[in-house]
Amino acid sequence: MNHWVDRLARDSTKGSERNKLRYQFMKRLLSHANRKFWRVALAAEGGAIDFNPSYELLYAATYNGDLELVDQLSQDARRIREDAKSGLFEDRLIEAAVKSLDPKIVEMLLRRGARMHADGSADDIWGSPVVLAVKHWSPEILQLLLQPKFGLRASGVAYQRAIVETISVNRAEALAMLLDHYTAPLSESRYLLTEGLREACSSGRIDFVRLLLDNGADVNETLDYTRNLQQPRPLAYAGWKGQVGVMRLLLARGASIGEHPSRSIDVPPGGQAMRAVAWGGHYDAMEVLIDAGLRLGIREWTSVMRILSCQPNAAKLARTILDDGHLRLSLLLVPDDDDSPVLADLVCLACRHGNFEYLKALFDHGTPLNDDPIYSRRGYPPPIVMAMCWRQDTLVKALTKLGAHEVDPLQTIIGNRFKQGDFPCDPPPPPPCHWCFSPAVN
Incomplete structure (x- = not known):
């Protein structure tokens, strides 16, 4: 690793500036190291890591945005096309390229065969570099990734997660771009209809909430996208962030605030929504619930008062x-x-x-x-x-x-x-x- 850092810093001046640059490079590379590498580096476990030095140096150069070195090391594209796994770093090569924030590196590696998806990752929530392009936000890189010739699967859970990420970080431009290229029907997009609806409710994206409800999202959804875990209802997410416009829309579309008819439901929707409002401390949101006819029992109101006691x-x-x-x-x-x-x-x-x-x-x-x-x-x-x-x-x-x-x-x-x-x-x-x-x- 020290050898690579020296090579990455080879063009810098001697002395303290070079030492500072070496430190920055080393810190950056270690931040991307995988857990196996960390265990060896910290001597918590013994044993060697098998890796190809030239391939790992390509990763190091990519993370650090060294276009010249990336060009030199990626001339032999065999390992790139194979999407060989790094022994030292957590990301795949295309993900490292996105994190470099250099569109030229991203395009160079894509043209030389860097794979957009790992094998079997179409429905893997973590399997798309588009999420990273949204998080680290480079419009030019996102546009590159969305070009059909590079093989991006513009559907599936990973792509849906990228759409939800745009809502979370409030990137309207990215949301429009991703929806433009989305190839699956919204009505069949379980991740968007559940996690997307919750994120849109808490972020106040009333237009997207309406779009999802129009395409079959359940206004009283209680499960995550896998249907295995209980989650708060959309109304609770909107109340937590004080999104009164979204709350009114959800209530108009049938969001429940009464006792649930099924005794198997442990969390009455009205109490859940009011507790979320209390966590957020939003008076206007409480007014919306009360105006809609919220009625809670002593236990539920006491729970709300406990939350409020800690919030001056x-x-x-x-x-x-x-x-x-x-x-x-x-x-x-x-x-x-x-x-x-x-x-x-x-x-x-x-x-x-x-x-x-x-x-x-x-x-x-x-x-x-x-x-x-x-x-x-x-x-x-x-x-x-x-x-x-x-x-x-x-x-x-x-x-x-x-x-x-x-x-x-x-x-x-x-x-x-x-x-x-x-x-x-x-x-x-x-x-x-x-x-x-x-x-x-x-």
Whole structure:
């Protein structure tokens, strides 16, 4: 690898500039190395890797955009046409070319026989360089890949994934190009009708949502494209990102927000959508659901309130839930399965995250501001001491102004933890969003 880096840096000047360039080349090559190579490089496993040095150098030159060296090393096109597998790098050769962001290298290798698809990859979600062209975004490279003479299969799951990627990264030009060349009927494109619909809903692409629904996408789809995994419904994805226009379209097309008629469904659609809205903290999205007739039970509303307790910027949603009577706090004084009142848990979570407006909404609806059995039965001190536990000094001052009694934390139910040094401590970060609503959703 050092030898290759030296060769790649051969035209640079001597001294520190050359050393800097060598470092950049080495870092780039290692970033593309496959796991087998990493295991050897880190001495976690012994054993040699079989590889052809000249072929691997072609990869190195390709990643680094060295057109002259690529031209020299690709004169013998036998291994290129065979699509021989690299022993050191993760990508296929055409994928390495796309990552170089040099259209001349891409075209040179395609003309010399670089294969667009690996054997048997027509329905492989990872089997198309078009996805990389969209991610790394080079219009010229994408146009090259789409030329029919180079053998791109403009259908199949891999190509559909590239279309979904254009929505995810908001590349309207790329989306138009890919749809123009798409050769399969949308009505038979399972990946687009499921993962594409979810991505379009969360991205607010109402035109594409409408197109997919018109071509048979299920507005209440609960499975992924393989039909093996449960996924949130499209309405939940739109609510998570506050895409109210898309939400209204989905509701008009029959998106469900009631209890599902099948008892085998564990996640009622209305509660799922409202929790997604709470994770996103979008008041307008909550209004859309409520205006559409959303009705939830105590357990579902409590789940929503738990999410909101950790989000100081979403206190308006909690206030509305209480003010409009969707949830009565008196019902939360009934012990839960652990024989503990859940209202105390909401107060504790809000104190941990400094969520004063949320707490004020609770206090305005009858939650005790000072010490009370609902806290002591759960092992909690008064709210003002909970705020002290997590160094929420601003919240402590706000609670004092609101009328909270000054309390010596050493004299409370958790006094020993203060003496031992457990408290006060830094507040924890907000809990992560549900895994389905992470930024990586496809």
